Amino acid sequence: MSVMELLASRRTYRRFEQKAVPQDVVEDIIEALRLSSCGANRQAVRLVVVNRPEDVARVQPLVKWAAYLPPEQGTPKADELPTLYVAVMQDTSIPGDLATDTGIALANMTLAAWAKGVGSCIMGAINKPALTRLLGIEEPQKLAFMVAFGYPAHKAGIVPLTEQTGVKYYLDEHRDYCVPKRSREEIARYL
C-alpha cells in the first residue's frame, strides 16, 4: 500500500474481531514511536503496552467511545472489544511542545499498525486518574491518551462533509462508519 492509500484507508475503528494483535505489530507500534519526529529530538513520549487479556479487560470501563453516537451504536459490545491498548504518556520533566510530539507519535503508531491490517481508535476521553493508578504511571510521567487496537469488525470510509452531515460521523445501514471530511478546496488555498 502506498502512503496515500494507507492514509486514505486508515480510519478510526470501534468494533473488533476477538483475535490477538501479534507481537510483531506491537513491536512496530513501539518502533513507530521511537522513530517519530519531535521538537529538539528530546523524545519525551512513553508507552505502556497493555496486551494481557485480563489487563485489557480492566481498561475497558475506563475509556469512552464515540461521543457522536448513542452508546448502543458506538460502544463496542463484549464480543467486539479491542484486544490491545497502548497508554501514551509524556515525560513532563523534558521541556518542549509535548502535545505536538504526542500527536505525531499517535499518527505514526496508528499508521504502522494499519499497514499490517490492525485498526485503532485514539482515545482522549479517558478516566485519567483511574488509568494512572491502574497502569502504575508515576511523576514525572503523565498519561495523555489511550489507543485501542485490534482487527476491525466493520468498515469505515470517508464521505463529503455537507450542511446535513456536519462533522459528525455516523453509521450506515451496514453499521459501517461514515466519516465526513471537508473538501480540499475548503482546507487549502494556493497563494
Ligand SMILES: Cc1cc2nc3c(=O)[nH]c(=O)nc-3n(C[C@H](O)[C@H](O)[C@H](O)COP(=O)(O)O)c2cc1C
Ligand atoms: C486527539 C483525539 C482524541 C480522540 N478521542 C476519542 C475518544 O475518546 N473516543 C473515541 O471513540 N474516538 C476518539 N477519537 C477518534 C475521533 O473521533 C476520530 O479520529 C474522528 O472522528 C475522525 O475519524 P477518522 O479517524 O476515521 O478520520 C479521537 C481522535 C483524536 C485524534
